[in-house]
Amino acid sequence: MKYSKRIILLLPLFFMLIKEASAQRKVDYTKLVDPFIGTGGHGHTYPGAVVPFGMVQLSPDTRLEGWDGSSGYYATDSLVYGFSHTHLSGTGVPDYCDILFMPTTGKPQLNNKDYRSPFQKKNEDASPGYYTTVLDKYQITAELTATTRVGIHRYSFPSTKEANIIIDLQHRDKVLDSWIEVVNDHEVRGFRRSSSWAKDQSVYFYAKFSKPFKTDGIASDDQLKEGEKKLQGKNIKMYMQFDNPGEVIAKVGISSVSAEGALKNLDAEVPDFDFKKVMRAAKDTWQKELAKIQVEGGAPVAMPVPQSSNMNYGGGFGGYGRPQPRTKTVDYARQKQTIFYTALYHCMLAPNIYNDVDGQYRGMDQQIHKAEGYNYYTVFSLWDTYRAEHPLLLLIDKKRSLDFIKSFMAMNEQGGLLPIWPLASNETYCMIGNHSIPVIVDAYAKGLRGFDAEKAFKMMKDAVNRNQFGLDSYRKNGLVLAEDENESVSKTLEYAYDDWCIAQMAKMLKKDQDYAEYIQRAQYWKNVYNKQTGYVQTRANGGWLSPFKPSDIDNNFTEGNAWQFSFFMPQDVNGLISMLGGKENLENKLDALFAASSVMTGRSLPDITGTIGQYVHGNEPSHHIAYLYNFTDDPYKTQYYLNKIMNMLYKAAPDGLAGNEDCGQMSAWYVMNALGFYNIAPGQNNFQIGIPIFDKATINLENGKKFTISSSGNATNSYYLQGMQLNKKPYNKLFLSYENIENGGDWDVFIGRLPNKLYMEDLEKPVSAITDNLIVVNPYLTASTKTFTKPITVTANSVQDSVQIYYTLDGSTPNLQSKVYTSPISISNTTTIKIIAAKNSMLSKVVTGTFTKIKEDVKADVPHKTALTSQTVN
Structure with missing residues (x-):
């Protein structure tokens, strides 16, 4: 009798669940x-x-x-x-x-x-x-x-x-x-x-x-x-x-x-x-593909309604979030769901299957090959898509992600290089870096197997050790010098991130020597960071290229400027904090980025769109920046700016994207962030927590499990974390592990209108730090000119504390037995100065500057020119 009563009591709940499940199945996501x-x-x-x-x-x-x-x-x-x-x-x-x-x-x-x-x-x-x-x-x-x-x-x-x-x-x-x-x-x-x-x-x-x-x-x-x-x-x-x-x-x-x-x-x-x-x-x-992620609800956020198609919205931290008058009724939930599912749709338009039904395809050598047991793909916009598109697909489509990696390796075997931007049977060499590497490493770190990891690892090393696009300058100097290669600052930063990924692969494969080498190279971003200005800057002739203006778009950056790229060291955010002098300075720097004028100086590039201050959402190097507030004492600003970006720079209209879709990246960013998390450095298994925008979202995982995200308190102008539970237990971290999601479960997020600073203080902050095999940062030279008629003085300095600088004036390579730098160097004839920095018997790379004496009647200071290459950027 007890069991019968219990069953009768449970029947309403049972039928409610059946009804809810049935209703969910009937949703036509198309x-x-x-x-x-x-x-x-x-x-x-x-x-x-x-x-x-x-x-x-x-x-x-x-x-x-x-x-x-x-x-x-x-x-x-x-x-x-x-x-x-x-x-x-x-x-x-x-x-x-x-x-x-x-x-x-x-x-x-x-x-x-x-x-x-x-x-x-x-x-x-x-x-x-x-x-x-x-x-x-x-x-x-x-x-x-x-x-x-x-x-x-x-x-x-x-x-x-x-x-x-x-x-x-x-x-x-x-x-x-x-x-x-x-x-x-x-x-x-x-x-x-x-x-x-x-x-x-x-x-x-x-x-x-x-x-x-x-x-x-x-x-x-x-x-x-x-x-x-x-x-x-x-x-x-x-x-x-x-x-x-x-x-x-x-x-x-x-x-x-x-x-x-x-x-x-x-x-x-x-x-x-x-x-x-x-x-x-x-x-x-x-319908089957779109149903891999099921969302419900989606409350409005009060905000200025975007009007212009270029989406360039400036302004500081205080100018957003006030309710605006509305003249017509809008189904905000439907609108957000349309933006979300169109974004998910865009994520599945590329890459593209390239083999015939019998497996044959035209390879990078223009010969016919056959894909055995997998589909061969092309159209990989990797400089863009490694950031969000591939991590998203790794969550919901592992089989296809494995095929991507097998395609990469086939391209290497047939074309001699891991892909950069492959299109049809061609390598376009478009954009910078070698970003098939993070796609492979992220997949392996998250447990994807089925490919030859040892062979892939060798391909990665071959890719970054070739002499192309400034990689030789990068290896020799610890950075790409502007006199050797254009876009030198951006390339240095992206090469360093790729090297960090290789270091992670080396660690997983227990290759200690390789790990030591590549984790040092992963720190080369420090060699282009000018601690005095607080920005990454161009290095030329042993020093910092001047004059310098962080808003300048020039040949030393890839579709951006020093504002955006000064935050691109996602593999070592804690190292950036140290360089800046503490979390408070990072927060101030981020505040300044978003509050700055949106006016870009220098070259005019149509790719620079979707701006909030000097943040550029229309271009991918900015896509992780809002999450850097999670490393500060005010992580609520991450939530604030994510909502600002999602609500101002995405809309259900033909001009509803802030920049080029880039084969899924612009949309994948929205999908991930609408769910409430984002991988700022693929290869790290932690997703940074932002703020989910839907009342409920369910990720239907390939292993048969579900990860359900519930957001309580969504209402107009509510976008601040008030509390979290993971599997009905209090959750006190600002990040989710990949295993948290992959194992399935329930993540409940409670949202309110005001920042809950006391709650935020108790949350465990994320860590993104390089602590092994720390490098000695390259010193730098400063002079008023590189050509002179009368004697000049040249100073040497370092952004790193407690280092000793050694130098030579005869063209020889300095070492610990060379002359110690103690005061400015006076030169009266054409001289090449070489310097190194030393700390605890470790040495920096050699830095070289040449200063040329010219006749007094020659009125010309030799201008700095960056070497142009054939690499295309889109």
């Missing part, structure tokens, strides 16, 4: 995705049809050139040239847009200015795996959907005996070679080899049509070649004409390997012409 977010402003996304990580990205092309045409589409355009099968999501360099199809009526026109058509936004729609628009010129409704390797077009023509489909292989970038062939009245195949950002890209296609075309024509240089069924050249186009077909479905398989490979892909993935079936399958695939 309806919360808006593919047009990011297609305006400088987001550079595309709205077309694609499945997660698909080889095909079938989307309209509305813009043929220009930075804001990088994806082929821009939100305010009103002309469409057609629908091509490959697109890049949010890059800063245009490429792809291969194999253009365009339906028309009337006499076939082959010049794109003749066949293009106006379209109206009111007739345009998109959702995951589907896109449609109406071509006003022809009154044709075009619909697109896709599988992994196949694009499917459905064209609804008006009544006409001249219904055409144009195939343009000349479209967009420079064509190196192409050919097209009519197989029969239902099938066409072809090839396009082009050069743009990817210098040598090959795409084969095979197309089948649901209805026979009555006639066709192939043209070279826009001149039709009568009777030709196959034609080769650099400007190949064709048309096929149908007789009042009503609806025509075209399915197009692509391949980097061969036309036969494209046909295999086509037949394997789309055996029939059922457009709706493919569309439903694409939606179901997206």
Whole structure:
């Protein structure tokens, strides 16, 4: 009887849980995705049809050139040239847009200015795996959907005996070679080899049509070649004409390997012409992927409503958070969920599968290889995506993350180098650093196995020990010298972080000697940090390059300036605190960053967008900065600024991204931070705690467990931590371990309107410190000029306390037996001064400065010039 009563009492709870679970299952997350977010402003996304990580990205092309045409589409355009099968999501360099199809009526026109058509936004729609628009010129409704390797077009023509489909292989970038062939009245195949950002890209296609075309024509240089069924050249186009077909479905398989490979892909993935079936399958695939993270609720935060598309909002700590008058009712929860799920959608647009259904792909050596037991991927924007995109995918998609690493290693084997920014079968060398390294190390540190770690470790060392992009200068001098390489400061900092990652891998593999070497190199950031100014600065001719202005954008930084990069040593935040003289000074420095004028001086770069003071959210080196407040005595400012960034710099509109989407990084940052945590230095297994913005979020882990985040107290203007529980027990740390999440559980966060400083004081602060094998920081020289007519004095100094400086004036390398520096050095003739710093018998790297005497009638101080390299930045 007792058990019966107990069961009766539990039944309401049981049915409530069943009802809640059922309701959760019925949520259609695809309806919360808006593919047009990011297609305006400088987001550079595309709205077309694609499945997660698909080889095909079938989307309209509305813009043929220009930075804001990088994806082929821009939100305010009103002309469409057609629908091509490959697109890049949010890059800063245009490429792809291969194999253009365009339906028309009337006499076939082959010049794109003749066949293009106006379209109206009111007739345009998109959702995951589907896109449609109406071509006003022809009154044709075009619909697109896709599988992994196949694009499917459905064209609804008006009544006409001249219904055409144009195939343009000349479209967009420079064509190196192409050919097209009519197989029969239902099938066409072809090839396009082009050069743009990817210098040598090959795409084969095979197309089948649901209805026979009555006639066709192939043209070279826009001149039709009568009777030709196959034609080769650099400007190949064709048309096929149908007789009042009503609806025509075209399915197009692509391949980097061969036309036969494209046909295999086509037949394997789309055996029939059922457009709706493919569309439903694409939606179901997206629903499954998006449901890996389920969010509920999402209260508003009172804030100024963003108005401008460039999102440049300045101002200090006190100017944000006051309620603003509203003139219309807004479903804030729905709006936030749309931003969140569109961001998650963007995270799954790249990298892209590159192998055919049989595993074959074109490698970095332009030869055909076969991926055995995994999928080979391309399009890795690693300078961006190692920060948040890859840590996010490691949480929710380990199988794919393993495939990424196997792809990296295959690229190394076939191209001789771990990837930097691989595109198709090319290494673009775009951006700086060697950031496949942190992706591999972070995965290994978090328990991902299934690849040869020893081989990967050797590849990492080979990558950072080559002589390219200033790496030789970095190894020799303990930093990249400006006279040796452009972007020297940024490269020094990013190389040091990569070296820290290698040190962590060495430690995990029990390679003590390697660990000692690379943990020292991980500290080279100290050699570009000027303690006197409190900024990283350019080193040249043995000293600091002057004049110096931290807001200057110049050739010594990568898409940024000293403000942003002075916080880029995430592997050693505690070392930065020591350099600054304490936590209070770090906090003051962060306050100054966010309160500064947003005006950048020096060069003008369109990438510098989404500013709050000198914080630049539109560019990735700033993405961890708000979390540095967690290392200070006022971590509530982390929560404050995260909310400011999320609410001011993300919105559900075409210009809803603060900068380039960068293949998922801009969106991955939002996803991670909306959940309430972020990995500031992948390779460290701790996630910094921020503030979750949803009432509830559930991460459905691949191991079958769930990590549930509940946020109590979400309301207007509430974004400060008041308390936390992990698995129903009080939690008193400002970080979560990877194991906390991976093991599943419940993280309850309590939020209030005011900072709870007493509560914050009791929380355990994160630690990011290098404590082993500490280096002696390079000393520096100071002189009024590097050329002189009358004797000058040169001083030597160090940012490090308790060091002794030794020097030589004869060109020899100084050591502990050299002359001790005690006072300024007077020189009257051309002299090369070399100095080292010593502490506890340890030596810094050698620092060299040359000071040149010139004749009095020569009125020229030799200007400093940085060496330019061919490395591209986006």
